[in-house]
Amino acid sequence: xxxxxxxxxxxxxxxxxxxxxxxxxxxxxxxxxxxxxxxxxxxxxxxxxxxxxxxxxxxxxxxxxxxxxxxxxxxxxxxxxxxxxxxxxxxxxxxxxxxxxxxxxxxxxxxxxxxxxxxxxxxxxxxxxxxxxxxxxxxxxxxxxxxxxxxxxxxxxxxxxxxxxxxxxxxxxxxxxxxxxxxxxxxxxxxxxxxxxxxxxxxxxxxxxxxxxxxxxxxxxxxxxxxxxxxxxxxxxxxxxxxxxxxxxxxxxxxxxxxxxxxxxxxxxxxxxxxxxxxxxxxxxxxxxxxxxxxxxxxxxxxxxxxxxxxxxxxxxxxxxxxxxxxxxxxxxxxxxxxxxxxxxxxxxxxxxxxxxxxxxxxxxxxxxxxxxxxxxxxxxxxxxxxxxxxxxxxxxxxxxxxxxxxxxxxxxxxxxxxxxxxxxxxxxxxxxxxxxxxxxxxxxxxxxxxxxxxxxxxxxxxxxxxxxxxxxxxxxxxxxxxxxxxxxxxxxxxxxxxxxxx
Numbered sequence: 258x259x260x261x262x263x264x265x266x267x268x269x270x271x272x273x274x275x276x277x278x279x280x281x282x283x284x285x286x287x288x289x290x291x292x293x294x295x296x297x298x299x300x301x302x303x304x305x306x307x308x309x310x311x312x313x314x315x316x317x318x319x320x321x322x323x324x325x326x327x328x329x330x331x332x333x334x335x336x337x338x339x340x341x342x343x344x345x346x347x348x349x350x351x352x353x354x355x356x357x358x359x360x361x362x363x364x365x366x367x368x369x370x371x372x373x374x375x376x377x378x379x380x381x382x383x384x385x386x387x388x389x390x391x392x393x394x395x396x397x398x399x400x401x402x403x404x405x406x407x408x409x410x411x412x413x414x415x416x417x418x419x420x421x422x423x424x425x426x427x428x429x430x431x432x433x434x435x436x437x438x439x440x441x442x443x444x445x446x447x448x449x450x451x452x453x454x455x456x457x458x459x460x461x462x463x464x465x466x467x468x469x470x471x472x473x474x475x476x477x478x479x480x481x482x483x484x485x486x487x488x489x490x491x492x493x494x495x496x497x498x499x500x501x502x503x504x505x506x507x508x509x510x511x512x513x514x515x516x517x518x519x520x521x522x523x524x525x526x527x528x529x530x531x532x533x534x535x536x537x538x539x540x541x542x543x544x545x546x547x548x549x550x551x552x553x554x555x556x557x558x559x560x561x562x563x564x565x566x567x568x569x570x571x572x573x574x575x576x577x578x579x580x581x582x583x584x585x586x587x588x589x590x591x592x593x594x595x596x597x598x599x600x601x602x603x604x605x606x607x608x609x610x611x612x613x614x615x616x617x618x619x620x621x622x623x624x625x626x627x628x629x630x631x632x633x634x635x636x637x638x639x640x641x642x643x644x645x646x647x648x649x650x651x652x653x654x655x656x657x658x659x660x661x662x663x664x665x666x667x668x669x670x671x672x673x674x675x676x677x678x679x680x681x682x683x684x685x686x687x688x689x690x691x692x693x694x695x696x697x698x699x700x701x702x703x704x705x706x707x708x709x710x711x712x713x714x715x716x717x718x719x720x721x722x723x724x725x726x727x728x729x730x731x732x733x734x735x736x737x738x739x740x741x742x743x744x745x746x747x748x749x750x751x752x753x754x755x756x757x758x759x760x
Contacts, residue, residue, distance in 0.1 A: 320621040324598045330470040332594035337477035344485045348492055349502050356499045359439030362432045367447055370415055374455050376549035377408045378462035379683045383604040385466025390608025391748035399530040401463030401521050403538035408459035412452025420448035443503045450507035453514040460517035465601050476513050484509040548688030555695030559702050559726055566710045566719050574716045577657035580648040585665055588633045592673050595625050596680025603684030610746040622677045630673025638666035657716050664720040671727050678734035687743040694733040702726035
């Protein structure tokens, strides 16, 4: 059956039989609640009622279909992201140990920049989803355009600083004399791609807010493939060495940014949202991102403290910790995909003033987090005998790793709840609470980590302390979720006047 398109501005007043009809942002229709490669977007009945009228599905909860529709493509995109670094590592690794070490040093600096700017995706998702839920697609797209401009501005400043200070950054990270020149080369060339990386983050956030996680998946997978081809051609074909690897990745990043930004821009033009930089809108987006930066800093501080304590326990502990943390990070992608669905669904539902629907969706996503976390934990525990020899042939590392992986497995259900509620509260725009809670949980964790180091408690004790950190996060998030302070409904001010939104 083909339904006629309905404009997002009138969808809430449309006949009941047409409220789940597509909202056309640009040419073509992809599906319910999505913005596809050709820019189509939809707003389903669930956006305003928290229910779905589709009786053909036999899910126990009406929210399951939408959670999976958003989470599965998001998982694919999240997994595709590390493929860039893996490809660079595999290709550069054949150039020699010094080149590989240089990539590691430069990669650490670039990863830090991106992690600190992840608010460009998270904050934009929440803001855009709210306006979409309120039935104002034009303002949602205008908000997204503000996010793109903010990303470009921050990206230019970060690129200039990274390029000019490449030598100092590499020196601060402790690179050896043989590694430093290679790391500096890679970092200086890669700096040109920082604006593109941040635009990709912001554009991905816009599309997630518009309930589309498929388009970023397609772009990320295509980018990962193109990155391999370009790196091989430039590193070996053109003989550019480590600089060729950086250049190939920069080209790929700019192509990805162009494609994702084009989808947002086409939608904005069709709905007459202004494409001009708006000072108030950009400042509002930046202000909303500050608490999320604090939240990210507290998480990074906890992870760095954990790594530091592990390094004080000897090489075996560091090696086992690195493997355990790598596996933890991989499982985090699975749980984070549900959190991304939580951001999009929560923002849209609150924008539609649907508190009951928000509560139901949140509880359902918590269930998903628990179940997926439990399954992941069980697989990790059962897979220990196979994983240990896969990552290390050293019996001492395997022995240390076996015990740590058991602790990590037990923590997976906790992580599931933490990731989901973190995403829900980000979608609700509750960044200030997340910042405060992050500081509180970090204050709880740091003395525990220091105690483990002082008492020479070993790697298992360190991971138990990290488990206490995760439990503290879960406690604060559950306490917040049980209250009502985060359930702020309606579209929040964007910094733009009605006239400016219309361009």
